[in-house]
Amino acid sequence: MATSVPSIFTGDNYVFWPVTMKSYLKAFCLWDVVETGEDLVQRHVNPTLAQIRQFEEDKAKRYKALSCLQSVVADDIFSRIMHLDSPKEVWDHLKDGFFGSDRTRHVQILNLSRQFEMLRMEDDENIKEFSSKMMSLVNQLRLLGKNVTEERLVNKIL
Known part of the structure; x- marks a missing residue:
């Protein structure tokens, strides 16, 4: 292996x-x-x-x-x-x-959530580039413990 x-x-x-x-x-x-x-403690006498x-x-x-x-x-x-x-x-x-602490993670989640909400597709950007930026934010949120539903992702793309 x-x-x-x-x-x-x-x-x-x-x-x-x-x-x-x-x-x-x-x-x-x-x-x-x-x-x-x-x-590690050897618990046995013999x-x-x-x-x-x-x-x-x-x-x-x-x-x-x-x-x-x-x-x-x-x-x-x-x-x-x-x-x-x-x-x-x-x-x-x-x-x-x-x-970080729970408080630090909470602040990170708030900042990333705000970035996610503000994220818009630029005029010169294709869907692949936009979805890549969006998924990067979503993955960071998920790693911090925030659940982002598939429905929310679809709504964001549309």
């Missing part, structure tokens, strides 16, 4: 990066480590060989996921996350820093 490495995250277009990164981590069965963020192997495998997955996240960020972003020990901490730190 050939899986392409996600592009290096430079701080721009955060809304697209986690989508590709999440798919990449899922392809290698590492997303659960990032998502749950569970601390563990069986199978339990020891599972513990070692889980520990390796944690470091593989951490390595994947560290390797796909630009140097200036790496310097912000290099002190973090778990993939969950890195993921949450990047999300907070680049996706």
Whole structure:
């Protein structure tokens, strides 16, 4: 299975990066480590060989996921996350820093919604160019959690 490495995250277009990164981590069965963020603790006093192997495998997955996240960020972003020990901490730190708080996302949604409402097809623009601009706005809104119905899109084009 050939899986392409996600592009290096430079701080721009955060809304697209986690989508590709999440798919990449899922392809290698590492997303659960990032998502749950569970601390690895060997809970058994006298563990069986199978339990020891599972513990070692889980520990390796944690470091593989951490390595994947560290390797796909630009140097200036790496310097912000290099002190973090778990993939969950890195993921949450990047999300907070680049996706923003609920209030920030709400403002972004308002701005993009306003751009969408004001969007008009120019005289020298063809339908393909217009729909491309419109879908770019719609996709950004959807990534921020705003539902834009197909009916609304059709009305906008008409």
